Amino acid sequence: MTLPDFVSVPGLSGIRFQVDYRLTGDREEAAAKAQDICIEQTVEFPAELVPAGDIRQHIFGRIESLEPDGPDAFLARISYAAEVATTELTQVLNVLFGNTSIKPGVRIERLYLPADFLAAFRGPRFGVPGLRDLLGVHDRPLLGTALKPMGMSAEALAELAYRFALGGVDVIKDDHSLADQPFCRYEDRVARCAEAVARANRETGQRCLYVPHVSSTADGTLQRALFARQAGAGGVMVCPGLTGFDTMRLLADDDRLDLPIIAHPALIGSFTTSPTSGIAHDALYGQLMRLAGADATIFPNYGGRFSFSVEECASIAAGCAVEMGHFRPIFPSPGGGMSVDRVADMSRLYGRDVIYLIGGGLHRHSPDLVENARHFSRMVRQAAGAG
Template identity: 45%
Template sequence: MSRFSVTYRLRAADRAEALARAEGIALEQTVEIPRAVVPAGYVADEILGRVEDLSPLGPDLWQAMISYSPDSAGAELTQLLNVVFGNSSIQQGIRVTGIDLGDIVAARHPGPRFGIEGLRRLTGATGGMIAPVLKPMGLPPEDFARLAAGCVRGGADIVKEDHGLAGQPTAPFRARVEAVARAVSEENARSGRRALFFPNLSGRPEEIEDNLRFAKEAGAGGILVMPGLFGFGLVERIARDSALDLPVMTHPAFLGPYVLAPDTGFDHGVLFGTIQRLAGADISVFPNVGGRFGFTVAECAQIATACRSADGPGLPMLPSPGGGMSVERAADMQAMYGKDVVFLLGGSLLKDPSRIDMAVAAMRNALDKAQTGG
């Protein structure tokens, strides 16, 4: 268990080609030199990737399991991901379908700070959670604050900013965060609820640390991060910060190309489940089946399983499907995902912003009824 392993699906005409491709990956992801010139001893025996298993999956498809030394990854998450699928991601016909960290690497990356149970303690929620999304860009801070207050009145567990809200002139990050956090706190106090506000982290690289501290001090209950743009290393940095002590929700913006082509990238569960947990996310947002992005039932189920599996990295986390949610689909979605889930509620809530509390309450009631079988 000292080595960690990655499972790849390869396109190859026969076993000989599949083995050559697997051995090529083992070289490319570690020493990146021809096998004939790999130094004997420690480099050849420990650092060089090892093809541990090769088996057929179907016509022209093979599965290869390759193990790597923890020394090749070191303690950095970015280097670990580089070993998993660095240069080989630029080649066609290679897809990552599984990652097994092993004991040593797993200990280096503890994963989510809160996980499912931690978020239940914070929110008081016992069943499926709902998270209305504040949008669209172009509104002033006070409008977002009014929407947020209505969401809390309606029964939201989490009030999440849209990933497109950043530092626009109509609602700069700090002014918006301050206004919305205050509105959520005041409405929580009035209603006795414990809704959490997750602002979308934004700013230039040199501003990120200060913006994180500002969000915490302003009263944010969590933080939304786009690892496709900011990097998974930032997710881990936030998750490990005991002074911030904020749950992290990750958004899939910019990550689509990693999963959409069947012969390259990552399986959906690996990217939106395993890797998000490895980085320390407590909630992983992904496109829901029936929404406008076209993920299938099987792909969404794979993600949800990877998020919640007991043998994944660190604590189990909450899958958060977004898109295609409606009162009419509430029962079906509850049956599909169960109680350990955060349902994102988006544009359908904004038909009448002044009555967003009623729209959220209708969804809350539909999900509660589906959970209890009423």
């Protein structure tokens, strides 16, 4: 019994995007894995039951190439029809890695999203040039820090923010642990910290940005971001692993918000804990964060509390700037157990377009937080050779 419309699929433009998957195994195993991905990520149906026609020819994923990638691994470039992924980010992620994420020995290495596919996405609203314009800082790396520890009152966190801003920090974000706890309510904290940073800016003449953490319920994150805007915040931080990537995209696309967005990696770590599964650092922290509208992407720096290598961190910085249609490059923002005395070394790796994120370490230099921030500033300017 033949089912209707099994062969003809209307509305296909011919536009395809490509994904590099790294597959462990010998050539035969890798070829089988690549073929499996073509089916698993699209029709998820016994291929032998699909007759010749549009489904087989266009809806199936297509192996464009299969090349060795080191010992016992291959790189498969697989293409998908744009219409399969639609213009909704959830479905794009679904096609890229939905079911295949469950399979060990398959890792997304790189996305190749053509300009005509990316045209449906706004991408980073500010990116490097826009964030630099907001700050009025064009000649050096940016200084970032975090308000913490959780448990402090909104008033105390605002006092921290004031001192860091006075000392010359450019971007002062909430620690991602700060939500809407009973001992430090979101709205109270944001209002106080925004005011404190504005007060410091009036004294310094600088344009330090306060960036609260807005991840909240599915129907509350945008509201939290709009409150931040109204309270005078200079950006918002989102954890797409907690909210879903599309919530970040929603914020980036909202003209009422119109603020830079910093992505934080909470709960996305499992994509990179295995070297042979998950999503490569540059594709995840660079390309996917840009696709979801981030203007800066926080990740654990090499040599801190986390395990990312120098090469992985360099790849993230590259992913922040790699060609992606009309998308702007974004700021890599390495952090996680950093100290000011590592700035010179980091400077060699990251160059100028970076936000150095030093949180707890900024409390360590001396008890004078304003002076600690100034010291941070001096070290960055010195390393950047910008005086």
